[in-house]
Amino acid sequence: MTGMPSESKVDSKITKKLREIVGENNATDYKHIRYAYSYDLSFVSPKLPEYVVMPTSVEQVQEVMKFANQEKISVTPFTAGTNIGGLCIPENGGILLDMKRMNQIIRIDDESHYCVIEPGVSHAKLASELAKLGLRWSWPVGPPSASVSSNAICHGIGGLSGRYGLNSEEITSMEVVLPTGELVRVGSCAIQEDSWHSCLPLPRVDGLFTGWLGTTGIVTKIGLRVHPMPPVLKVFTASAENIGDLATYMRTLGNYEICDDITGVSWWLSQVPIPYPYKPKPDDAPEWVSFATTFSWTEKEKQAREEIWQSIMDEQTKNGSSVKSTVYPEEALRARTQLPSQIVGSTKNYTKQAGAGISWPGTFTPLNKWEPVYEQWKKILVERNLSPSVRVTNYRGVHYGMLRAMIPFPKKTPETIENARQAIVECLKVDLDAGGIPYKPPVDFGLEINKRAHPGYVELLRKTKKMLDPNDIMNTGKLAL
Ligand SMILES: Cc1cc2nc3c(=O)[nH]c(=O)nc-3n(C[C@H](O)[C@H](O)[C@H](O)COP(=O)(O)OP(=O)(O)OC[C@H]3O[C@@H](n4cnc5c(N)ncnc54)[C@H](O)[C@@H]3O)c2cc1C
8 A cells, every 4th residue: 555654643642641640451552453443444545543542431531531631632533444434543742532431332222222332332232132133233334443432523314324324313311531631411411311202392502413423522421212023024225227216216215205215326336345446237237226125014005115115116107207116136235224234335345346445426416416517427427437326325215315425545656546546536526516515524625615615614613613513632733724
């Protein structure tokens, strides 16, 4: 891999102090360990942290933050580092705060359907505990080792987002250590210590810690709404020759609100691994395939859904659409419905053909803009020999949804990394200009967002950040302000 991070300045007195706080084995300045935290899969340039710290208690997190704030040392929160946007790459070096060891499931309330967890709880761990109680969460198609809480605070999405929206919309309460070391609570647990059921009807101060990319505080506990798991699964699968027909079908189906997830993937994204360099799809293969997941309590309920879906398909055919019903391989269906999945969740499936790199323009875009944006993305990506491996997904109804490309590229030379970066940023500009908004944005995207933003909005971000993090130590530079 190219782009070795340049060496940084370690101060052994700081290492000693950090070890006093978290214990001898939980803080280090060893270079080989720091190196592992200096890069991710994305095009973002690697940077070395000077210290890696793994706290095991809230008190330790508070002490680390008080010390870092006093000494003005940057702190980058981390759980599994799978965000694919360079969000955990320490732009300013400093302390890499790995929260993985705080990994307790504190409570699963199977009557009121919420759980309270620490940030190190992985999707795999929560999934196995919820399944025992017939409950589920909106699992992303990402690595099962990644953190449920990091996904939720970064507006992550998963297999229930068509029905319930973003995973951040499921947050019921939070405990957070501020950059200055104070402990705060938001949601019902702020009023009654043991009460974690709801952020509303209080003022939505949980918004101070969601979508901020770990720049405003360290989440140490989070409450999340979970959902019952109906036993009868039916997945409707279809293909389309073009994104216009696909989007019309997905919008029509979304209107009925009968699906947990409605997703379309381009031919390139449906290949395992995704092709690198770009290769044309075979003429006889449809450009898009789609799956729509439904869960019912009874066979009769499932039949009612099938009836609705069939009437939608008949309407599409009558209108001359290219949308057709298809049969999906069993393995692919399992991968889509039994998340977190070892099949699609394996990152090597995405990257192994290309050689280590993967990045995305990941956006929330209105459904009626998918077609024009995708057509431009395809042109940009193919010209740069990259796959237009695109996914579209409805979020809670039909007014907007994900429009995202998952693009593998080799990290062997600076040129191949720069080629991917330029292509992805170009795609992003097209989407921003069409009214879309990127999620989990790398700094390059943040710059493009802020360029277009209302000055009052940018000023409000600055003031809020200053209030919470007066010395600008938390994940410095990530907001591209
Ligand atoms: C192949 C692949 C597929 C993916 N598919 C999806 C998908 O379908 N949906 C989806 O949403 N995501 C997806 N992702 C992205 C990612 O896996 C998830 O968002 C994941 O849940 C992030 O968890 P993490 O532990 O890796 O977070 P990290 O990358 O460690 O952290 C993410 C951000 O949160 C901050 N942070 C971490 N811990 C804390 C804390 N305790 N307090 C405050 N800030 C903190 C970090 O500084 C960083 O800004 C995918 C990734 C890959 C590689």
